[in-house]
Amino acid sequence: xxxxxxxxxxxxxxxxxxxxxxxxxxxxxxxxxxxxxxxxxxxxxxxxxxxxxxxxxxxxxxxxxxxxxxxxxxxxxxxxxxxxxxxxxxxxxxxxxxxxxxxxxxxxxxxxxxxxxxxxxxxxxxxxxxxxxxxxxxxxxxxxxxxxxxxxxxxxxxxxxxxxxxxxxxxxxxxxxx
Numbered sequence: 643x644x645x646x647x648x649x650x651x652x653x654x655x656x657x658x659x660x661x662x663x664x665x666x667x668x669x670x671x672x673x674x675x676x677x678x679x680x681x682x683x684x685x686x687x688x689x690x691x692x693x694x695x696x697x698x699x700x701x702x703x704x705x706x707x708x709x710x711x712x713x714x715x716x717x718x719x720x721x722x723x724x725x726x727x728x729x730x731x732x733x734x735x736x737x738x739x740x741x742x743x744x745x746x747x748x749x750x751x752x753x754x755x756x757x758x759x760x761x762x763x764x765x766x767x768x769x770x771x772x773x774x775x776x777x778x779x780x781x782x783x784x785x786x787x788x789x790x791x792x793x794x795x796x797x798x799x800x801x802x803x804x805x806x807x808x809x810x811x812x813x814x815x816x817x818x819x820x
Contacts, residue, residue, distance in 0.1 A: 650716055657706045665703065673699075675717055676724035683728035694731050698724040736805075767814050772807045779804065 653671065656664020673695070680694045701723050709719050765773045775793070778784040790797050 654706065654709065654716060657703060660703075665699075668702075669699065672717060672720045675721050679721040679724040680728045683725050684732055690731060690735075694724065694728045697731075698727045701727060764811065764815070767811060768807065772803070775800070775804065776807070 649667075649671070653664050653668045657668060676698055677691060677695055680691050680698070684690055684694065698720075702720060709716060713719075714722070765776060768776060775789060778789060778792075779786075784792075786797050786800050789795070789800055793800070795803070
């Protein structure tokens with residue numbers, strides 16, 4: 643610990659006993675460092691930065707006993723928690739984008755203004771397994787929970803598989819890999 647080690651020790655001890663005054667001091671002393679770590683990871687999207695900062699503060703408040711001063715400084719430990727919370731936020735955001743199914747809010751019905759021949763051509767680009775999953779999800783209206791039981795793949799694996807397949811389809815169809 644540095645010259646302000648006494649203050650740092652007092653803050654750590656205060657957080658351990660859940661002293662809210664110490665939490666306020668902690669935020670004043672380390673909030674900017676944590677925010678910088680978050681912004682470096684996710685950019686300056688203010689609504690997300692504030693959400694991740696709050697999640698980070700709560701994680702530190704709840705897990706202060708995990709801090710080990712023999713492994714890192716308190717400042718670095720706090721910045722690390724903020725960074726990993728920001729990474730978690732990016733993962734969650736990407737997962738929600740995959741769940742969005744590119745704007746489909748309902749399964750495509752045969753009455754919709756949709757070229758089924760074109761859909762069949764696109765589906766031909768997929769492996770049999772991926773084609774089966776896409777048909778069930780996007781044409782027949784299955785839910786991920788139903789497919790999870792039928793395919794014996796976890797919901798997370800299905801989300802990842804659909805997301806990767808959609809990205810690869812975009813590439814094959816002349817788009818970009820987003």
